[in-house]
Amino acid sequence: MVRTRIIGGVVIPVTESGLWYENGHVVVEDGRIVAVGPGEGSPVPGEAVVNAAGKYVLPGFVNAHGHAAMALLRGYADDLPLMDWLQKKVWPIEDRLTGEDIYWGTMLALLEMIEGGITTFADMYFHMDRVAEAVAQAGVRGVLSRGIIGTGPDEGRGAIRESREFASRWHGAEGGRITVTLGPHAPYTCPPAVLRQVAEVSAELGVGIQIHLSETRSEVEQIAASHGKSPVDVCAEAGLFERPTVVAHAVHLTEADIDLMARFDVRVAHNPGSNLKLGSGVAPLPKLLQRGVVVGLGTDGAASNNNLDLLEEIRLAALIHKGVGEDPIAVDADTALALGTREGARALFLEEGAGTLAPGAPADLIFMDGSGPHLLPLYNPISQVVYAAKSGDVTDVMCDGRWLLRDRQHQTLDRDKILFHVSRIVEGFTR
Numbered sequence: 001m002v003r004t005r006i007i008g009g010v011v012i013p014v015t016e017s018g019l020w021y022e023n024g025h026v027v028v029e030d031g032r033i034v035a036v037g038p039g040e041g042s043p044v045p046g047e048a049v050v051n052a053a054g055k056y057v058l059p060g061f062v063n064a065h066g067h068a069a070m071a072l073l074r075g076y077a078d079d080l081p082l083m084d085w086l087q088k089k090v091w092p093i094e095d096r097l098t099g100e101d102i103y104w105g106t107m108l109a110l111l112e113m114i115e116g117g118i119t120t121f122a123d124m125y126f127h128m129d130r131v132a133e134a135v136a137q138a139g140v141r142g143v144l145s146r147g148i149i150g151t152g153p154d155e156g157r158g159a160i161r162e163s164r165e166f167a168s169r170w171h172g173a174e175g176g177r178i179t180v181t182l183g184p185h186a187p188y189t190c191p192p193a194v195l196r197q198v199a200e201v202s203a204e205l206g207v208g209i210q211i212h213l214s215e216t217r218s219e220v221e222q223i224a225a226s227h228g229k230s231p232v233d234v235c236a237e238a239g240l241f242e243r244p245t246v247v248a249h250a251v252h253l254t255e256a257d258i259d260l261m262a263r264f265d266v267r268v269a270h271n272p273g274s275n276l277k278l279g280s281g282v283a284p285l286p287k288l289l290q291r292g293v294v295v296g297l298g299t300d301g302a303a304s305n306n307n308l309d310l311l312e313e314i315r316l317a318a319l320i321h322k323g324v325g326e327d328p329i330a331v332d333a334d335t336a337l338a339l340g341t342r343e344g345a346r347a348l349f350l351e352e353g354a355g356t357l358a359p360g361a362p363a364d365l366i367f368m369d370g371s372g373p374h375l376l377p378l379y380n381p382i383s384q385v386v387y388a389a390k391s392g393d394v395t396d397v398m399c400d401g402r403w404l405l406r407d408r409q410h411q412t413l414d415r416d417k418i419l420f421h422v423s424r425i426v427e428g429f430t431r
């Protein structure tokens with residue numbers, strides 16, 4: 001039995017709107033949160049006691065959409081629209097990436113994500129066994145998909161076969177830290193026949209689906225020209241939404257699309273930073289939330305963001321919808337923090353309570369140092385985290401009851417070794 005009592009910090013459980021304990025406790029036992037509340041609670045002999053005085057204690061952030069190994073391509077292609085970015089720059093270099101490159105690229109992303117307080121991330125990429133190995137070593141939670149592109153000569157058959165094999169090896173692995181999902185890339189790279197097959201395999205294997213959807217106006221126009229309907233309709237008619245599905249982006253939606261997504265409980269990963277950088281637009285987040293659609297937040301890959309800072313996405317989600325809607329309460333601080341934690345976990349179909357500090361929830365939590373000048377004075381801790389804190393304020397990260405970062409020092413990853421391998425790999429790109 002390993003039992004840890006965290007005391008003395010400002011505890012933000014994200015279980016209900018506006019709740020925090022100025023001087024609270026969180027007790028963790030065998031990878032689960034077993035108690036949360038004000039004061040020190042009821043200490044038990046033999047517990048480890050961790051003093052979090054001066055810190056915020058909150059659930060780990062959930063990065064609901066991304067491509068971790070694209071950290072290798074940070075800054076490689078900027079200031080382009082999505083299709084030019086993909087076709088002229090990203091896909092040609094991705095064709096050259098080896099499993100080894102993707103392993104170290106994912107490790108680089110994991111360093112950054114852990115340092116920024118992310119304890120769960122979704123990933124869609126290639127060489128996924130190497131990604132899963134990296135996740136196993138780092139100790140985070142991963143929702144992992146082998147990306148499927150169905151427009152090549154084999155119409156996605158190889159990628160679907162690899163997805164099945166990947167699921168058989170890794171779904172539920174590492175004590176449940178790794179979840180495998182299917183990753184059809186998008187309706188413009190996966191024709192309806194491929195999407196139908198994905199839906200069937202998803203039902204057969206009992207795994208969910210993640211897909212890019214309605215990201216740009218040009219995608220919607222292209223699908224209208226080729227199929228005479230919206231990308232959302234194409235997915236629905238292929239049977240995708242009868243399976244647990246999270247769609248990334250969902251920027252260009254009609255009222256009918258939103259109705260359909262709400263009816264089928266389609267979940268959304270909102271990626272405000274990537275959507276702004278690629279000039280894709282702004283997703284109708286307030287409307288999705290009003291209709292009861294579950295929405296989490298994602299960074300997307302570091303090549304379109306250009307960082308993996310979920311706190312920045314939380315702040316962007318809180319700010320851009322106020323500006324676009326000329327409405328200062330469009331997405332309030334409570335909502336924004338919930339999107340980056342509890343709702344992100346729901347968007348990825350994780351277990352009930354994940355992404356919160358509720359008794360019974362997985363022990364995924366972070367400490368943020370609250371003593372910097374940018375965090376003083378303190379009126380409202382939730383406001384402070386959402387509007388004023390920096391991801392560099394994260395000092396400690398626990399996932400599944402295990403410390404991944406203590407006092408800003410990695411406990412599971414060798415930072416220098418990862419940075420060395422990344423620089424060696426990137427030298428090869430420029431040769």
Ligand SMILES: CSC[C@H]1O[C@@H](n2cnc3c(O)ncnc32)[C@H](O)[C@@H]1O
Binds near residue numbers: 094
């Ligand atoms: C088939 S593996 C995943 C695939 O997705 C590409 N990608 C990265 N960001 C985006 C985005 O915003 N929209 C569409 N596709 C994206 C990535 O480069 C991989 O090729």
Ligand SMILES: [Zn+2]
Binds near residue numbers: 065066212248300
């Ligand atoms: Zn993406």
